[in-house]
Amino acid sequence: MTTNTNSNIHLRPRFKMELNENQDDLISKFKANLSDGDCKYCSKIVDGHIVIDVPKNENHFWSPQLNIEIEQTDIDKTIVKGLFGPKPQVWTLFMFFHFAVAVAFIGFAVMAYVQWSLKTDFSLALTIVIALPIVWVLMYFLGRLGKSTGNKQMDELYQFMMKTLQK
Incomplete structure (x- = not known):
């Protein structure tokens, strides 16, 4: 797995990773991890696009979202693009x-x-x-x-994503 970030996650919250896995396998990892009873994150999965929100009980006005786009490049190669940002509202x-x-x-x-x-x-x-x-x-x-109020939650979302990708 190779990771390409623009800069520190708190300064410019975008990243791009190349993985040697199939797109469907990665999406199924997220579906399995997010539907797990222990998972506290809210999410939406549509095709290769995944939106992960912080839990409702920890949610505040400045809580971030993690938008993940999974694109298939070859048979067993995918690019995972991530963007941290505020809620659309x-x-x-x-x-x-x-x-x-x-x-x-x-x-x-x-x-x-x-x-x-x-x-x-x-x-x-x-x-x-x-x-x-x-x-x-x-x-x-x-x-x-x-x-800066949402930095801790941004770190938690990033760790959750990395844990999911490494399963």
């Missing part, structure tokens, strides 16, 4: 806020320019244009804080 909410801040920044920048060129008071629009990048930076650090 959290990701969508965060992207919505980033988009709203970007649109508001552009809108208030245009408003400040128009008021300046018309020689009217543009202090409110300029204040908001200055404040919005600060809001964006705060959202960035909030996301980093949330990501």
Whole structure:
């Protein structure tokens, strides 16, 4: 088994592994391990795509998901690609806020320019244009804080996956 990671799992949570096993064998390993009575993880398996969630009793807003894609390259060779990320609801909410801040920044920048060129008071629009990048930076650090909150669970998901693949 060879593993190729972009960098440390906490900085850029993607990885890619080449295995000398059949795709169906790997998927059956995950099905067997996830349906085991001792397994605490929630999962969805569709074809070569596996989504593993943390247990419901340990789940919080910043809990990560592990998305695994298993691709067959040869008869007995597969590539396992993994991606750690937030739940889709959290990701969508965060992207919505980033988009709203970007649109508001552009809108208030245009408003400040128009008021300046018309020689009217543009202090409110300029204040908001200055404040919005600060809001964006705060959202960035909030996301980093949330990501660090889920690091322990990310490690647990990774260990579970590695244990399953090595059976």
